[in-house]
Amino acid sequence: MTDVITTEGLVKTFGSVRALDGLDMRVQQGQVHGFLGPNGAGKSTTMRVLLGLLRADGGTARLFGADPWEDAVELHRRLAYVPGDVELWPTLTGGEAIDLLARLRGHLDKRRKDDLCQRFDLDPSKKARTYSKGNRQKVALISALISDVELLLLDEPTAGLDPLMELVFQQAIREARDAGTTVLLSSHILAQVEVLADTISIIREGRIVETGTLRDLRHMTRTTVVVDTSEPAEVLAGVAGVHALRRDDGLVTFEVDGDRVESVMREVAALGVRSIQAHPPTLEQLLMRHYGDDLAARGRRGVA
Numbered sequence: 001m002t003d004v005i006t007t008e009g010l011v012k013t014f015g016s017v018r019a020l021d022g023l024d025m026r027v028q029q030g031q032v033h034g035f036l037g038p039n040g041a042g043k044s045t046t047m048r049v050l051l052g053l054l055r056a057d058g059g060t061a062r063l064f065g066a067d068p069w070e071d072a073v074e075l076h077r078r079l080a081y082v083p084g085d086v087e088l089w090p091t092l093t094g095g096e097a098i099d100l101l102a103r104l105r106g107h108l109d110k111r112r113k114d115d116l117c118q119r120f121d122l123d124p125s126k127k128a129r130t131y132s133k134g135n136r137q138k139v140a141l142i143s144a145l146i147s148d149v150e151l152l153l154l155d156e157p158t159a160g161l162d163p164l165m166e167l168v169f170q171q172a173i174r175e176a177r178d179a180g181t182t183v184l185l186s187s188h189i190l191a192q193v194e195v196l197a198d199t200i201s202i203i204r205e206g207r208i209v210e211t212g213t214l215r216d217l218r219h220m221t222r223t224t225v226v227v228d229t230s231e232p233a234e235v236l237a238g239v240a241g242v243h244a245l246r247r248d249d250g251l252v253t254f255e256v257d258g259d260r261v262e263s264v265m266r267e268v269a270a271l272g273v274r275s276i277q278a279h280p281p282t283l284e285q286l287l288m289r290h291y292g293d294d295l296a297a298r299g300r301r302g303v304a
Contacts, residue, residue: 002028002029003026003027003028003029004027004028004029004064004150004151004182005025005026005027005033005061005062005063005151005182005184006025006026006060007023007024007025007026007046007050007060007061007062008024008059008060009022009024009058009059009060010022010023010024010049010056010058010059010060010061011023011058011059012049012056012057012206018206019042019045019206020042020045020046020056020059020206021042021205021206021207022059022207023046023206023207023208024207024208025046025201025208025211026211027182027184027199029182030177030180030181030182031177031182031183031198031199032173032177032183032185032196032197032198033182033183033184033199033200033201034185034187034196034197034199034201035185035187035200035201035203036186036187036188036190036200036201036202036203037202037203038188039188041203041204042203042207043155043186043203044084044155044186045206046203047081047153047155047186049061049068050063050068050153051068051072051081051153052068052069052072052075052076055069056069063075063078063079063151064150064151077105078149078150078151079150079151079152080143080145080149080151080152080153081144081153081155082137082140082141082144082152082153082155082157083140083155083156084159085133085159086133086136086137086139086140088131088139089128090128091127091128091129092127092128093124093126093127093128094122094124094125094131094135094139095117095124096124097128097143098117098124098139098142098143098146099113101147102143102146105147105149107148108146109146109148112145112146116141116142116145116146116172117142119168119172120138120141120142120165120168121138121165122135122138122139122142132160133159133160134160134161134162134165136160137158137160137161138161138165141157141158141169145172149181150180150181150182151182151183152173152176152181152182152183152184154183154185154186154187155186156186156187156188157185157187158187158189158192166189170192170196173185173196174196183196199211199212200212200214200217222255222256222257222258222285223256223258223261223278223279223280224253224278224279225254225256225268225276225278225279226252226253226277226278226279227251227252227253227268227271227273227275227277228250228273228274228276229252229268229271229272229274230271230274231270231272232271233245233247233252233268233271234252235271236252236267236268236271237254239263240260240263241256241257241260241261242255242256242260242264243255243257
């Protein structure tokens, strides 16, 4: 598949702060690529470099093979961007703002606009100054989704949306992907990325530390197993690959390394299984592999 976005050794500094520290990332055509990491990890800085709003201090960034700094005007005809904090012209209505943004691209699909306004429950006749944060986000999302573009850059796009509108957003992104649009989705909502993303990159301190499909990444962490057996299951604590075994309400719960699931299940079967549940690792667990020590350090500082 063709790479729509590539960065190699991307560096961006702000004074003594190194926001991007050799970032390598690839986003393939027609995929939703989840971009995960806490505030300050470098997600928004990466987006701004890709948009040509910031000039990298080192490395390379390419969109459709072109330089986002040198070729920004041409590239912006092929992409749409939604930030996490949208500001609108206060005296324009939401509908007028959508029309203006669409006409800057040269085409307004009125039927598509009306459909999305209805689906997102947006009243386009109200002035932008009366809108809540969530409604401002809806205007930006609708403007991006009615655009005939090849790439969507979404940086925390659903900030301020309620859970129902989150579901509408997810369906709209699936439709865009099915139509061939590539999506780079930066989000702190792990469930959103888990549902939508074909591939995922986890960023820490300006570098990509994990990348791949969710299925690939799940092999790198542990599956949680809850089992009821006729024979005592505590013996599993000594089996290679088993961790954190405990008994709770008559059931035994433990974690098992991804590369040991098959061998551990043979040991479990020998104990006479009455019931068993297995839960694949979540994105939260994947993130905790890289940020758990940070959270622990913050907790210790808070206690002190």
